[in-house]
Amino acid sequence: MWLTSKIKQVLMVIKPGVVTLNYPFEKRPVPENFRGAPYWDHEKCIGCGGCANHCPARTILIRDICQEIRVMVYDGSRCTYCGRCADVCPEKAITMTDRYELATDDRQDLNESMELFMLTCQRCGRCYDMENVNMIDRMDLQGYRYDNIEARAFIRKTTDRFDPEMLKKTADYKRPSKIGE
Amino acid sequence: MNSLDKVLKALQDKFGAGITGHASPLPTRLFINIKAEMVREISNEVVTLGGRYLVGIGHDNIARDGNIGMIHTFGFDKDNFIVHLNAAVPGSNPVMPSITPDIPGAGWSEREYQDLLGMKFEGHPKPKRLVVADDWPADIFPMRKEVPYNMVPPAAEDVAYQLDECPEGCSIIPVGPFHTALHEPEHFAVYVDGETIKGCDYRGFMTHRGIEKLCESQVSYNEVPFIAERICGICGSVHATAYSQAVEMAGGIPVPKRAEYIRSLLLEIERLHSHLLWLGVAGHLIGFDTVFMQSWRVRENIMWLSERITGNRKTYGMVIVGGVRRDITPVIGEDILKVCAKVEEEVKIIHKSITGDTALHKRTKGVGYLSKEEAIKWSLVGPVARARGIDIDVRRDHPYAAYSELQFNVPVVDTCDVWGTLVVRLLEIYESISLIRQIIAKMPKGEILTELSEEIPSLKHGISVVEAPRGESVHFVITGEENRPDRWRVRAPTYPNLQAIPAMLLNDQFADFPIIVGSIDPCFSCTDRVEVVSVTSGKKRIMSKSEIEFISRGNR
Numbered sequence A: 001m002w003l004t005s006k007i008k009q010v011l012m013v014i015k016p017g018v019v020t021l022n023y024p025f026e027k028r029p030v031p032e033n034f035r036g037a038p039y040w041d042h043e044k045c046i047g048c049g050g051c052a053n054h055c056p057a058r059t060i061l062i063r064d065i066c067q068e069i070r071v072m073v074y075d076g077s078r079c080t081y082c083g084r085c086a087d088v089c090p091e092k093a094i095t096m097t098d099r100y101e102l103a104t105d106d107r108q109d110l111n112e113s114m115e116l117f118m119l120t121c122q123r124c125g126r127c128y129d130m131e132n133v134n135m136i137d138r139m140d141l142q143g144y145r146y147d148n149i150e151a152r153a154f155i156r157k158t159t160d161r162f163d164p165e166m167l168k169k170t171a172d173y174k175r176p177s178k179i180g181e
Numbered sequence B: 001m002n003s004l005d006k007v008l009k010a011l012q013d014k015f016g017a018g019i020t021g022h023a024s025p026l027p028t029r030l031f032i033n034i035k036a037e038m039v040r041e042i043s044n045e046v047v048t049l050g051g052r053y054l055v056g057i058g059h060d061n062i063a064r065d066g067n068i069g070m071i072h073t074f075g076f077d078k079d080n081f082i083v084h085l086n087a088a089v090p091g092s093n094p095v096m097p098s099i100t101p102d103i104p105g106a107g108w109s110e111r112e113y114q115d116l117l118g119m120k121f122e123g124h125p126k127p128k129r130l131v132v133a134d135d136w137p138a139d140i141f142p143m144r145k146e147v148p149y150n151m152v153p154p155a156a157e158d159v160a161y162q163l164d165e166c167p168e169g170c171s172i173i174p175v176g177p178f179h180t181a182l183h184e185p186e187h188f189a190v191y192v193d194g195e196t197i198k199g200c201d202y203r204g205f206m207t208h209r210g211i212e213k214l215c216e217s218q219v220s221y222n223e224v225p226f227i228a229e230r231i232c233g234i235c236g237s238v239h240a241t242a243y244s245q246a247v248e249m250a251g252g253i254p255v256p257k258r259a260e261y262i263r264s265l266l267l268e269i270e271r272l273h274s275h276l277l278w279l280g281v282a283g284h285l286i287g288f289d290t291v292f293m294q295s296w297r298v299r300e301n302i303m304w305l306s307e308r309i310t311g312n313r314k315t316y317g318m319v320i321v322g323g324v325r326r327d328i329t330p331v332i333g334e335d336i337l338k339v340c341a342k343v344e345e346e347v348k349i350i351h352k353s354i355t356g357d358t359a360l361h362k363r364t365k366g367v368g369y370l371s372k373e374e375a376i377k378w379s380l381v382g383p384v385a386r387a388r389g390i391d392i393d394v395r396r397d398h399p400y401a402a403y404s405e406l407q408f409n410v411p412v413v414d415t416c417d418v419w420g421t422l423v424v425r426l427l428e429i430y431e432s433i434s435l436i437r438q439i440i441a442k443m444p445k446g447e448i449l450t451e452l453s454e455e456i457p458s459l460k461h462g463i464s465v466v467e468a469p470r471g472e473s474v475h476f477v478i479t480g481e482e483n484r485p486d487r488w489r490v491r492a493p494t495y496p497n498l499q500a501i502p503a504m505l506l507n508d509q510f511a512d513f514p515i516i517v518g519s520i521d522p523c524f525s526c527t528d529r530v531e532v533v534s535v536t537s538g539k540k541r542i543m544s545k546s547e548i549e550f551i552s553r554g555n556r
């Protein structure tokens, strides 16, 4: 029993031989629909904020610093590479690239930020394509956003009109600290 | 044969005024409102009628009616339905009788809500802390709605968990929180008499992440599946599916047939990789590294296949509420069948070469013995239960996704030990492969996602059970007002299985400790060092802990 088992085991091991890849010198090509680091195309993005609203990791932040300029920051250090942002983007501005060797000793290397020039709609402040979105998305797609980019905090406060007061208030937002510290 | 009406009638006849209401939104679900004082008698009766304890769900309803609710759930596996006993106690004095003395499997659920909601269970045999840290303030109950999700109370010095009394004449061997035989931080105090284990106390939940609280207070319905997927690094799709199904049940959201097939496909692929992974780990734990290397080599084919189907090796990110995100194209279908054929052939080789190995028999036969009666008492699930003669499998007993239309066997053995677990898992690999073939052959055409077009109504209850590779996962959802669950309760399969570990260890040799604990396949995902390889020169250097710390604090 024991001996036949051992012989079978030896055969099992010999047949495939060495299968270990000589990584990192030899890389396995990634499949075509691989979900690597997301990449934003600022030419295509309309700044609707859909990606930020649907990111499970809350790692896409939006801050309107004045009526016309919207800053968007993607902080890759928290990204889970789920690709949800690329799915929901109405303009296909986000692509999941094939980059996966992302280790770095500087977190800033993982970030991407865009400053978008936004048009002002005279009636509602901001205008998006309201026809093709469902009820839940519609609740999300509104107005001005005031996340705190420095603190990497997704605050999700929105207003109908640009509100400098709110901008100031959320700029003071601090991450939770221990009571008594 | 039992039926919902029969169970309800039996309970009404026996307890009359103790039953205050009932509802049955689906033919397979029964919600019974009961008086909290009678919970013990009624649960006992449900178990006598054939119910198997699943999980307890505590939920804070203080803002609505001043009550804290506790729901005990029982599965009737032969008859495919689930009974919920809904009890409520006032938030000012949340005391109710404990059901643990009769149903030991409920022990952790009750201890959990003692910690998280401040409930009291009268008569609980071991009312110690379970979930929250030892220095967590005694008057803050994190799952109550008024406690913010990001609260960080100050740490306290000199508080430690009080271990159980060591039995007469035994010595204590501490295993963990960090130990080479364990893959995750957890602490076992093992009481030994010589080499023989006489008892054990467990303190875990050291990496409790507060996922339920986070999802109840921060994100919205369709982001939770991605977070749910990260509950476990091995059976992620299971959690995403279970959560989505619970929401779909609560909200009455239809799921396209094709999406159900794709979900089943993912679950089976996941089972394949998980069983091979476990087989390797089990081999490794008993010092049989050939099995480890070979089964992981075979497993790699499945990982690469997942990468081609979903875009990643693990955390597939495929399942969302209402369906799935990516379709299975004919090309991928071919690919899946090819990989299945290869894996089946290789698994057969491994299977043949290890079943006769006497060394393996000696290390696993009779080890971790737990009788069938004990196993039922502890509500064991998954391969651990099926190795002890308990014929349960959620895929067959409470069919979900596409399983009602597929044929498969449920391997059951009655050796009641680690060897049995190994056999069950090996046989399940073949069943999974056959299931995958059936799925590809039968998959109907059509949509893969139902868009959520309306708001999901609030305060509806949904429960779903999904057979993960290591047992059943139970997810319970109460829908909320703000486009997110008001309560989401997750019960992973390790939850009941780990509770039975002290019983399995009893009278075994200390050297068998790793494989007994490993036999239930507790989750593991830890990295403890970084190796830096220069691609140009080929030089390797291992970074020390202090270097990693230095960098992770934002220095360069």
Ligand code: SF4
Pocket (backbone or CB within 6 Å): A038, A054, A055, A056, A057, A058, A059, A060, A074, A078, A079, A080, A081, A082, A083, A084, A085, A086
């Ligand atoms: S890939 Fe996922 S986690 Fe990363 S930014 Fe996009 S949505 Fe967020």
Ligand code: SF4
Pocket (backbone or CB within 6 Å): A040, A044, A045, A046, A047, A048, A049, A050, A051, A052, A088, A089, A090, A091, A092, A093, A094
């Ligand atoms: S979803 Fe697309 S268009 Fe909208 S903000 Fe994000 S990247 Fe821009």
